[in-house]
Amino acid sequence: MERRLPAARRRQAALQHHSLIRPVSPLYCDNMVITQLMPASRTLRSLCVILLSIALLCGCSQAAQQPGPYASQYAVAIHDAQSDYVRSILQSGQITSADLKDAEQHTIGCLLSAGINASYGTNEWGLDELTIMGVLTRTQSGAQQQCLDAWMGPIMQLYVDQFTNPNNQDWNTLVAACLVRKGLVPSGFTGQDYSNLMSTEGMSFNSSTMAPDNTGTYSYSSSDATQIVLPGGVSLSDPEATACTIIPLQQS
Numbered sequence: 001m002e003r004r005l006p007a008a009r010r011r012q013a014a015l016q017h018h019s020l021i022r023p024v025s026p027l028y029c030d031n032m033v034i035t036q037l038m039p040a041s042r043t044l045r046s047l048c049v050i051l052l053s054i055a056l057l058c059g060c061s062q063a064a065q066q067p068g069p070y071a072s073q074y075a076v077a078i079h080d081a082q083s084d085y086v087r088s089i090l091q092s093g094q095i096t097s098a099d100l101k102d103a104e105q106h107t108i109g110c111l112l113s114a115g116i117n118a119s120y121g122t123n124e125w126g127l128d129e130l131t132i133m134g135v136l137t138r139t140q141s142g143a144q145q146q147c148l149d150a151w152m153g154p155i156m157q158l159y160v161d162q163f164t165n166p167n168n169q170d171w172n173t174l175v176a177a178c179l180v181r182k183g184l185v186p187s188g189f190t191g192q193d194y195s196n197l198m199s200t201e202g203m204s205f206n207s208s209t210m211a212p213d214n215t216g217t218y219s220y221s222s223s224d225a226t227q228i229v230l231p232g233g234v235s236l237s238d239p240e241a242t243a244c245t246i247i248p249l250q251q252s
Contacts, residue, residue, distance in 0.1 A: 068093055069168035070158060077154040086153035095159045103155045104128065110147035116140050125246050127160055164247050172198075178244035178251045184234045197228070 068074075074093055081087040085106070089099050104120045107130070111118040117133040136144060165171060173191030180189055228236035236242065243251050 069166070070161065073158060073161070077158060081153055082149040083151070083153070085151060086149075086155060089155055090153075090158070095155055095162065097159075100128065100155060100159045103152050104130075106151035107147055110151055111144060114140060114143035114147065116144055116147075125243065126250070127163070127246075128156065164249065166249075174248040175245050178248035179230065179241065182240050182244060182251065184238065184241050184244070185230050185232055189231060193231070197230070 071093065074090055078087055078090045081090060086103075089095060089103065092099075108118055108120065111132075116136065118130060120128050120130055123129050132144070161168070165174060170191055172195040176185070176189050176191045176194040179185045179194070180187060185193075230236060230241060234241055236245065240251070
């Protein structure tokens with residue numbers, strides 16, 4: 001005699017099993033599971049397959065209709081990607097730390113094979129930087145660029161942007177708010193005030209607009225801000241002020 005679980009237990013088990021296949025919208029998931037628990041027949045099996053296909057397609061459509069805050073940047077990066085590897089990472093629309101580490105490992109392997117001594121490390125702001133030791137020959141310089149194009153591309157830049165500004169908010173506003181929180185500028189100092197200050201001084205620390213250096217990474221140096229004085233008299237080279245210009249949301 002066949003032993004059956006109570007209805008509630010059967011539905012819970014079915015849901016747990018289904019969740020291992022693919023998450024879908026709760027409404028479709030419920031309808032599909034209920035249908036699958038009905039008596040099996042050829043017609044109903046066909047109906048279940050149809051419902052499953054519809055649910056999966058709807059799940060994909062729902063994901064496609066909910067672009068992230070960096071959707072436009074990803075679209076451009078995917079279009080400009082110079083390798084299938086870089087393109088495959090970008091197509092997820094969200095670069096993870098595992099993605100970044102994998103790209104770094106491939107990049108280092110490529111550089112080492114070209115005779116370039118290089119390594120990635122984490123700087124004082126928690127951002128990864130590429131360090132290349134020694135002076136490169138012209139051939140090595142070309143190989144370096146090829147390695148970066150093939151294995152890193154814009155992955156590092158987009159990851160830094162996501163880390164420092166996950167919602168893609170106005171950068172100058174974030175920096176100004178951080179400076180105010182730290183008491184480094186008077187209350188009321190705005191993003192426009194910060195923008196005006198940077199425009200006057202001819203510089204900006206926004207990672208999304210900075211060009212990478214010859215190692216393909218974004219370098220920040222407090223010495224670059226030595227001559228800039230914030231309203232109230234604090235130099236932008238002050239460690240807390242510099243941190244606000246690089247990782248404003250991570251500063252309490």
